[in-house]
Amino acid sequence: MAKEQKVIDYDKIAELESFKKLTKKKNKFLWTVAVIFFTVYMLLPVLTSYTNLLHQKAIGEITWVWLYSAGLFIMVWGLAHFYVSKATGFDKDAADVISEYEGGARK
Amino acid sequence: MSPIAITMFLGIVGITLYITWWASKRTSTATDFYTAGGGLKGWQNGLAIGGDYLSAASFLGIAGAVALTGFDGFYFSLGYLTAYLVVLYIVAEPLRNLGKFTLADMITARFNVSKVRGAAALSSIVIVLFYMIAQLVGAGALIQLLFGLEYWVSVLIVGVMMTIYVLFGGMTATSWVQIIKAVLLMFGTIIISILVLAKFNFNILFMFETMTTVTEHGQAYLNPGLKYSNGIDTISMLLALVLGTAGLPHILMRFFTVKDAKTARSSVIWATWIVGLFYVLTIFLGFGAAAFVGSAEIVAANPAGNMAAPLLAEALGGDLLFSFVSAVAFATILAVVAGLVLSGASALSHDIYGQIIKKGKISEKEQVVAARVGSLIISVVSILLALGAQTLNVAFLVSLAFCIAASANLPVIIYTIYWKRFNANGAVTATLTGLISALVLVALSPNVWNPVAGKAIFVGDPLVFLTNPAIISVPLGFLGGVIGTLLSKEVDEAKYREVEVKAQTGISVQDVSH
Numbered sequence: 116m117a118k119e120q121k122v123i124d125y126d127k128i129a130e131l132e133s134f135k136k137l138t139k140k141k142n143k144f145l146w147t148v149a150v151i152f153f154t155v156y157m158l159l160p161v162l163t164s165y166t167n168l169l170h171q172k173a174i175g176e177i178t179w180v181w182l183y184s185a186g187l188f189i190m191v192w193g194l195a196h197f198y199v200s201k202a203t204g205f206d207k208d209a210a211d212v213i214s215e216y217e218g219g220a221r222k
Numbered sequence: 223m224s225p226i227a228i229t230m231f232l233g234i235v236g237i238t239l240y241i242t243w244w245a246s247k248r249t250s251t252a253t254d255f256y257t258a259g260g261g262l263k264g265w266q267n268g269l270a271i272g273g274d275y276l277s278a279a280s281f282l283g284i285a286g287a288v289a290l291t292g293f294d295g296f297y298f299s300l301g302y303l304t305a306y307l308v309v310l311y312i313v314a315e316p317l318r319n320l321g322k323f324t325l326a327d328m329i330t331a332r333f334n335v336s337k338v339r340g341a342a343a344l345s346s347i348v349i350v351l352f353y354m355i356a357q358l359v360g361a362g363a364l365i366q367l368l369f370g371l372e373y374w375v376s377v378l379i380v381g382v383m384m385t386i387y388v389l390f391g392g393m394t395a396t397s398w399v400q401i402i403k404a405v406l407l408m409f410g411t412i413i414i415s416i417l418v419l420a421k422f423n424f425n426i427l428f429m430f431e432t433m434t435t436v437t438e439h440g441q442a443y444l445n446p447g448l449k450y451s452n453g454i455d456t457i458s459m460l461l462a463l464v465l466g467t468a469g470l471p472h473i474l475m476r477f478f479t480v481k482d483a484k485t486a487r488s489s490v491i492w493a494t495w496i497v498g499l500f501y502v503l504t505i506f507l508g509f510g511a512a513a514f515v516g517s518a519e520i521v522a523a524n525p526a527g528n529m530a531a532p533l534l535a536e537a538l539g540g541d542l543l544f545s546f547v548s549a550v551a552f553a554t555i556l557a558v559v560a561g562l563v564l565s566g567a568s569a570l571s572h573d574i575y576g577q578i579i580k581k582g583k584i585s586e587k588e589q590v591v592a593a594r595v596g597s598l599i600i601s602v603v604s605i606l607l608a609l610g611a612q613t614l615n616v617a618f619l620v621s622l623a624f625c626i627a628a629s630a631n632l633p634v635i636i637y638t639i640y641w642k643r644f645n646a647n648g649a650v651t652a653t654l655t656g657l658i659s660a661l662v663l664v665a666l667s668p669n670v671w672n673p674v675a676g677k678a679i680f681v682g683d684p685l686v687f688l689t690n691p692a693i694i695s696v697p698l699g700f701l702g703g704v705i706g707t708l709l710s711k712e713v714d715e716a717k718y719r720e721v722e723v724k725a726q727t728g729i730s731v732q733d734v735s736h
Binding site: 123125126128129134137138141142145148149152153156157159160161163164165169170174175176177178180181184187188191192194195196198199202206209212213 | 293296297300301303304306307308310311312315426427430431433434441444445446447450452453456457460461464484487488490491494495498501502640716719720722723724726727728729730
C-alpha cells in the first residue's frame, strides 16, 4: 500500500491537553447516550412482560405498545442525526489536536 | 413457474453476473477483494449495509411473524433497528480507524499476538457458518416453494451464484449485488405497503380496528404475549438482537469499504433510514397478510409463516407482483450469503492463513489467491452443511448468530477501544467465554431438545429453558474479559495510547491515499 513512511509520535499526541479533553468529552457523550437508548429499549420487554401498562388502548384500537415502538423508531433516527451533529464538532477538535501536534513537531 | 417469474428470475441472474464480470476487472489486489478498494461512498455503503442486513429472515421472516403473532413479530424489527445506534455510537468509527480487512485486524491493532487473532477469527467463522446454514436452508425451502424446484437444486443454485460473485468479483461485486437488492427490496415493499394501505382507505386507525376482528386472536393480536410469554426469554432475545449487530462479521466488514470514519458515519445514517423504513413497512406486510391472505393459508404454505409476503403480493397484485416479490426474495438471499462468504473467507484466508500461518509474509498475489481459495472453502462447506440440514429446524440459528456476536465479539471490541487495562489474555478469554457459553447454552436449549419428536433436532427435555441465552452469555463474555485481564500482569499503556489516538482522530487512516 502506498503509505508515506511518516513516524507518528502517538505518545506525544496522547499527552496533549487538547487530546485528553476531546477523549473525555467524546466518551462521556457516547456512553451517556448509549446508556439512555439502551435503557429505553430494554424497558420495552420489561414493561410488556411484567406489567399491563402498554396493553391499554391509546388511540382507537391502537395500544400503547405501538406508540412506544413508534417512539423507539423516532429515537433511533433522532439520535442518529444528533450523533452526526455532535461528531462534526469532534472532527473539528480532532483536526485541531493533529494540527497542534504537527505544529509542535515542526518547531 | 410462470413466464413472468422466469423472466424476472433470469433478469436478476443476468444483471448480477454482468456486475460480477465488470467487478472482476477491478479486482486485482487483496484490498480490492476484501474492501472494494476502500473507495465506496457513504450512500453506496449505506445501501449495501441494508442489502447485507435485510436477510430473508427480515423480509420473509418478520412479515410472517407479524402476520401470525401480531406485535410479537414486531419485536424483531425494533431490535434489529435499535442495534444501529450501538453500531454508530460505539463501534463504527473506531473500527474504521483501526482495522484493515477484518474484526481481528482491529483487535490485533492493539494486541499483536496470534492467539488473539485466532480467537477472533474463530468466532467470526462460527457466526458466519451458523448464519449461512440458516440462510441456505431457508433459501432452499423458499425457492422450492416459489419456483417448484427440488431442495438440493435450489441450494445449489444459490450456492453456485454466491460463489461466483465472491470468487470473481470480490467485495465490489458483492457490494453492488447488495445495493441493487436493497433498492429492489425497498421498491417491492413500498408497493405492497401502499396496496395494503389503499385497502384500508389510507386510514391507520381503521387498519388497527380491522386487525382486532380479522384474526382468531381478536384484541390480543395487537398486544404482546401471543408468542413470547416468558419474560426472561423475551428480554434475553431482545438483548441479543440489539447487541448482536455490532459484532456481526459481515456487517463490520462493510466499514472497511469506505475511506474514513466520516464516511463510515454517513453510511450508518443511510443504513439506519433504509433499514428503519423497511422495518416500519413490516407492519403493513404482516397486517396485510393476516387480513388478506389469512393465517390458515399462510401456515399451510409454510408453518413458520415465511410465505406471508409473497402470498400477500399475489393476493394484491396477481402473478406479476408475486413474481416480482419472489425474484426480490431470491436477490435478498443472494446478497446476504455473498456477504457472508466474503467475511468468512477474510477470517480464514487473511487472519488464519495470511497472518497466523504465514505470519504476514505473503505477497499481494498470494493474498488474492488465498482469498479466492478461502471463499471456495467457505462456500463448499456451507453448501454441504445446508444440504445435510434440510429436514432440521434451523431458523433459530440466525438468532444464535446474533447471540454469539453479542457475547463473543462485542465485549472484545468495546474493551479494545475503551479499556486501558485490557490485555491479550483478556481478549482471548472474553472471546472464548462468550463463544463457548453461547454454544453450550444453546446446545442444551429447547431449540435443540424437545420431548416431542420432530419439534427440535433431538428428542428429550432441554436442560436450559432460555431459547436465546444472551442474558447469560453476554454478561459472561464481558466478565470473561475482566477475569482474563486481571489474571495476567501484562499492561501496555503506550500501545493503548496509540490505539486511543488512532481510534479518536483517525490519524493513521488519513495518510492512506486511494
